[in-house]
Amino acid sequence: MSTDAPPGPDSQTLFEGAPCGLVVTQEDGTILLANLTFCCWIGFDACSLIGRRFQDLLTIGGRIFHQTHWAPLMRMQGSVAEVKLDLVHKDKHCVTMLLNGVRRENADGAFFELALFTISDRDKYERELLSSRKVAEGLLHEKTVAETALQLAQSELKIAYEKAERRASFAEQMVAIVSHDLKTPLTAIKMASDMLTRDELSAKQFKMLGHISQSAGRAERMIADLLDFTLARVGRGIAVTPAPVDLHTLVSLSVDELRVAFPAANLQHQCNGSGIAYIDADRVQQVIGNLVANSVAYGDLKQPIIITSSCEEHQTIVSVRNQGAIIPESLMATLFEPMIRGTNDRNARSVGLGLFIVREIARSHGGNVTVRSNTEEGTTFEVFFPQIQS
Amino acid sequence: MNLRYRNNIKVMGEGPSTLIFSHGFGCDQSMWRYLVDHFTSRFKIVLYDLVGSGQSDIGAYDREKYSSLMGYAHDLGEIVDHFATGEVILVGHSVSAMIGVLLDRLCPGKIAAHVMIGPSPCYIDSDDYVGGFKLEDIQSLLDTLDSNYLGWSSNMAPVIMGAPGQPALGEELTNSFCRTDPEIAKQFARVTFMSDNRKDVAGLVTPTLILQSTDDFIAPIAVGEYLHAVLPNSTLSLVANVGHCPHMSAPSACSEAMDSFLTLRAGADVD
Numbered sequence: 001m002s003t004d005a006p007p008g009p010d011s012q013t014l015f016e017g018a019p020c021g022l023v024v025t026q027e028d029g030t031i032l033l034a035n036l037t038f039c040c041w042i043g044f045d046a047c048s049l050i051g052r053r054f055q056d057l058l059t060i061g062g063r064i065f066h067q068t069h070w071a072p073l074m075r076m077q078g079s080v081a082e083v084k085l086d087l088v089h090k091d092k093h094c095v096t097m098l099l100n101g102v103r104r105e106n107a108d109g110a111f112f113e114l115a116l117f118t119i120s121d122r123d124k125y126e127r128e129l130l131s132s133r134k135v136a137e138g139l140l141h142e143k144t145v146a147e148t149a150l151q152l153a154q155s156e157l158k159i160a161y162e163k164a165e166r167r168a169s170f171a172e173q174m175v176a177i178v179s180h181d182l183k184t185p186l187t188a189i190k191m192a193s194d195m196l197t198r199d200e201l202s203a204k205q206f207k208m209l210g211h212i213s214q215s216a217g218r219a220e221r222m223i224a225d226l227l228d229f230t231l232a233r234v235g236r237g238i239a240v241t242p243a244p245v246d247l248h249t250l251v252s253l254s255v256d257e258l259r260v261a262f263p264a265a266n267l268q269h270q271c272n273g274s275g276i277a278y279i280d281a282d283r284v285q286q287v288i289g290n291l292v293a294n295s296v297a298y299g300d301l302k303q304p305i306i307i308t309s310s311c312e313e314h315q316t317i318v319s320v321r322n323q324g325a326i327i328p329e330s331l332m333a334t335l336f337e338p339m340i341r342g343t344n345d346r347n348a349r350s351v352g353l354g355l356f357i358v359r360e361i362a363r364s365h366g367g368n369v370t371v372r373s374n375t376e377e378g379t380t381f382e383v384f385f386p387q388i389q390s
Numbered sequence: 391m392n393l394r395y396r397n398n399i400k401v402m403g404e405g406p407s408t409l410i411f412s413h414g415f416g417c418d419q420s421m422w423r424y425l426v427d428h429f430t431s432r433f434k435i436v437l438y439d440l441v442g443s444g445q446s447d448i449g450a451y452d453r454e455k456y457s458s459l460m461g462y463a464h465d466l467g468e469i470v471d472h473f474a475t476g477e478v479i480l481v482g483h484s485v486s487a488m489i490g491v492l493l494d495r496l497c498p499g500k501i502a503a504h505v506m507i508g509p510s511p512c513y514i515d516s517d518d519y520v521g522g523f524k525l526e527d528i529q530s531l532l533d534t535l536d537s538n539y540l541g542w543s544s545n546m547a548p549v550i551m552g553a554p555g556q557p558a559l560g561e562e563l564t565n566s567f568c569r570t571d572p573e574i575a576k577q578f579a580r581v582t583f584m585s586d587n588r589k590d591v592a593g594l595v596t597p598t599l600i601l602q603s604t605d606d607f608i609a610p611i612a613v614g615e616y617l618h619a620v621l622p623n624s625t626l627s628l629v630a631n632v633g634h635c636p637h638m639s640a641p642s643a644c645s646e647a648m649d650s651f652l653t654l655r656a657g658a659d660v661d
Contacts, residue, residue, distance in 0.1 A: 027639065028605075028632035053632075055607070060523070061530030064583075067608050067634040068416030068484075075638050076420065084537050123537070130536060 021097065021116035027075075029053040032111070041097070041118055043090030054114070059086045059094060070101070074112060078103040084119070096123040171234035175227045182223050189216045224286075225353040229338055232360040240280035240364040247277040247316055251309040254288045261289075262296050266304040275311035279385050283361045284318065290354040291320035291381050299379065300324030314387050315367070321380040327373040335371060358383065391450075393472055397438040397465060398445040403430035407477035407502070410436045412466065414484030414508070414634075415582045416575075418444025421483070424641035429648075436473045440486070441465060442574040451574055459485070459585055463492035470500050477502040479652070483637065484508050484608070485582040491590050503655055504598040505648055508609040508634050509617060511587040519588070522610045528583045535576055591620055598624040599651040601644055603631040625651060 008014075015022060021038030025031050034049045042049070042057065055066045062085045070080045079102045086094040097116040104111050193212045201209065232238050248271045255269045277284075288307065295305045299322030310317040327335065338356040355369075358381070362369045365385045373379040393399060400419065403409075409429055411422045419437040426435055439446040440462055455461035466489055470478050480490040480501050487509035494501045513521045514528070598621050602614030611628075618626035627647040631640040 059530050059534070060527035061532070061534035063607055064527070064531045065416075065534045067606075068414070071633055072417050072421055072635050072638060075635070076423070084534075086534070126537060 021114075021118075023054060023114040023116065025054050025112045025114065027103075027110050027112065029055045029071075029112075038116060041089075041095055041116075042087055054112075057087045059088060062086050070099075074101060074103050084123075096120055167234060168236050171230055172236070175230050179223065179227050183220065186216050186220050186223070190220075225357060228357045228360070229353045232357070233338065238283070238357070238360045238364045240283050240361065242278045242280050242365065244276045245279055245281045245284075246275075247279075247309050247311055247318075248274060250277075250281055250284065251288065251307060251318060254285045255292075255307050257285075258289060258292050262292065265292075265296050265301055267292065268304045268306050270306060270308045271310075272308065273311035277311065277316040277385060278387065279316065279365060280361075283364075284385075287358050287361050287383055288318060288320065290358050291383075294354055294381070295320055295322035295379070298322070298324065298327075303378075312387075316385040316387060317382055318385075319380055319382040321378055323378040326375060327371065327379055332371070332373075336369065355381075393468055396441060396447045396450045397469060398447075399469065399473060400437040401435065401473055402426075402437075403433050403435040405431075405433035405476075407479060408434040408436060408474035410438070410466070410469065410474060410478060410480050412438065412480060412482045412486035412489060413440065413443065414482075414486055415578055418446075420444070421635065421638055422481075425481075425637045425645060428641075428645040433479075434475055436469065438469055440489075440578075442571065442578055448571060448574070451571070453577065456577065456581065458581060459489050459492055459587070460496075462486075462489045463496060466490065466493050467497055467500060479503045479505060479655075481505040481648075482507065482509070484510070484634065485585070488585065488587045488590070491587060491594060494594060494596055495590050501596060503651075504596055505601065505651065506598060506617070507601045507637055507644070508603060508606055509600060510609040510613045511591045511617060511620075512585070513583045513608075514586075519616070520610070520612050522608070522613065523583070528580070531579060531583065532576055535572070535579055588620075591617060594621055595623050597655060599648065600624055600626045601636060601647055602626060602628050603633065603636045603640075604628055605632040606634050606636075608634040627651070 009017070016036040018035060018037055021041055022033075022035040023031060023038055024033040031049050031052055031054055034046050036046070039046050039049065055063050055071075058066060065085075070083050073080045079100075081100045083099045083101075084096065085099055086096050089095050096119055098119050099114055099116050101112055101114045104113055190213060193209050193216070196209055197206070228238055251271075252269055255267050259265075259267050292305060292307065299305060303323040306319075306321045308317070308319045308321070310319075336355045336359040338353055359369050362383050362385070367383065367385040369381060369383045371379070371381050398419070403426075411419065411426065413419055413421050418439045422437060426437070429435060442448065442451045442456060452461070455464075466480075470493075478501050480486075480493075480503075482488075482490045482504065484507065487504065487506035488511060490501060490504050490506075491511075494504070510521060512519060513523045514525055515521050515523065598617075600614050600617055600621075602609070602611060604611070614626055614628075618624050629636045629640050629643045629647065631643065633639055637644050
């Protein structure tokens with residue numbers, strides 16, 4: 001006897017103390033038996049449980065689920081497994097349990113035998129999983145919404161781009177047509193007035209021919225400005241064709257021409273360093289012309305206008321400086337925008353496109369333009385062209 | 391579109407008129423197993439699964455269409471048109487009773503009579519109405535569904551223990567009964583328990599049998615009495631039963647009540 005294993009617990013002890021809740025009910029859920037383990041978990045003693053319906057121990061959601069899912073399953077299949085339910089403890093808190101159940105028939109009728117396991121920790125873990133999944137689903141939803149919005153924006157952008165392209169190509173065509181149609185009669189006027197100067201003229205006639213020639217030249221420049229403005233604003237920008245140029249020679253040539261155009265001004269050219277710049281010579285001449293015209297219009301003509309050309313290692317700089325009234329601070333921010341003029345004096349200049357065109361030409365080169373204006377130094381425009389070798 | 395495949399339609403029995411059985415939330419047509427045999431000798435029988443339930447075509451589930459019971463009512467109308475002969479008597483469990491009411495309102499005359507098992511026109515209490523539930527109770531159900539479907543893959547039933555005594559039946563049912571995509575189950579639960587069909591039932595003159603369990607948590611007696619009061623040609627029949635599925639737990643009481651209702655109707659037609 002002594003060598004035998006000790007006898008196991010009797011079946012009643014096993015039932016009461018089993019490491020899971022054990023409940024037997026009638027088919028309608030009325031509790032017939034409940035073991036001690038279940039009673040401890042749920043907070044009621046066996047006496048108060050017997051006669052109650054098992055489903056009445058569940059949360060409302062659990063009771064609906066019981067009616068719509070596991071009660072029909074028990075009847076149809078005779079069993080359920082791994083049903084997760086929240087039971088309401090006597091103290092009103094929820095105890096989460098996993099339920100396995102089986103329907104068993106004997107002579108007295110059919111019974112449901114239920115085994116329950118508390119799964120508080122696993123429930124916590126599952127709820128975390130669930131909330132993570134909800135977060136993930138929320139993010140996925142947001143992503144989908146964002147993608148849809150992006151697609152919409154892209155298609156709108158595409159439409160806008162196509163529209164801008166059409167407008168740009170229209171503007172360019174217009175510029176080509178207008179420049180031809182307007183320049184031709186002006187050229188004819190200039191040629192005709194040149195030919196007339198070869199004849200014998202009275203002083204008055206000579207003076208008037210000079211007016212005609214000057215006005216035609218001004219009209220030509222204005223047309224060129226307007227066409228550049230149109231290209232920069234509506235078209236694809238001012239086109240430049242950079243090529244290697246000796247900077248100082250180019251600027252010196254420009255200054256010489258400008259001396260003829262502005263005989264009242266004292267133009268001085270200064271050189272720093274030396275070298276070949278990679279720029280569009282015609283356009284840079286236009287830049288210098290516009291800046292000098294600006295200085296002549298707004299500066300003090302009693303003092304020299306200094307044009308400086310500088311060759312540095314990584315960039316080429318052309319600057320124009322004049323003395324005289326400084327540019328008001330309020331004007332600085334919009335100085336390079338089209339249609340902005342330094343004063344309200346209508347006679348000062350034509351439409352305010354000069355500085356805008358200077359900036360656009362600088363930008364077309366990948367460069368930029370800056371301005372400083374103070375009483376000590378005067379007003380200085382500096383145009384930077386990066387030293388790019390193709 | 392193949393209706394037979396979409397709604398997993400089963401046709402059996404013979405008779406001059408047709409009984410269409412429409413299951414409720416949570417199950418499928420196999421719940422009619424205990425009731426159907428009683429009628430096959432006298433009626434043509436049509437069984438089907440609501441789209442999204444049982445062995446219906448999950449691919450036909452359209453969240454937009456089934457965001458209200460009207461989507462299911464349209465389906466039922468198509469099934470009546472294609473599979474029913476003679477007079478149509480709709481046997482609707484729970485939410486399907488209301489799907490039948492919606493179809494009746496949509497196409498009067500399509501349904502000759504209703505047998506409503508545990509019906510409820512509205513589950514949520516309001517000032518002058520007792521449906522039995524509060525809004526937060528429905529949220530609690532959705533949470534319970536959420537946690538019970540957590541471990542399931544998208545279209546697999548939970549692991550079911552073998553069914554003692556009926557192993558073959560158990561195996562068969564595991565594959566279809568209560569099988570639902572969790573997302574569909576949640577939407578169907580929301581559509582079912584948030585619906586309010588009180589305006590649709592009010593004054594509906596189609597002859598109706600209300601089979602009311604004496605103890606039904608989901609459709610309490612007060613709800614059955616409410617329906618009896620607002621449906622002028624209705625009969626309220628109390629079935630001694632605990633639970634929401636008297637056609638499963640008290641099938642003979644149900645078939646008796648249905649027999650007398652159907653016999654009375656047959657007599658009325660002769661007159």
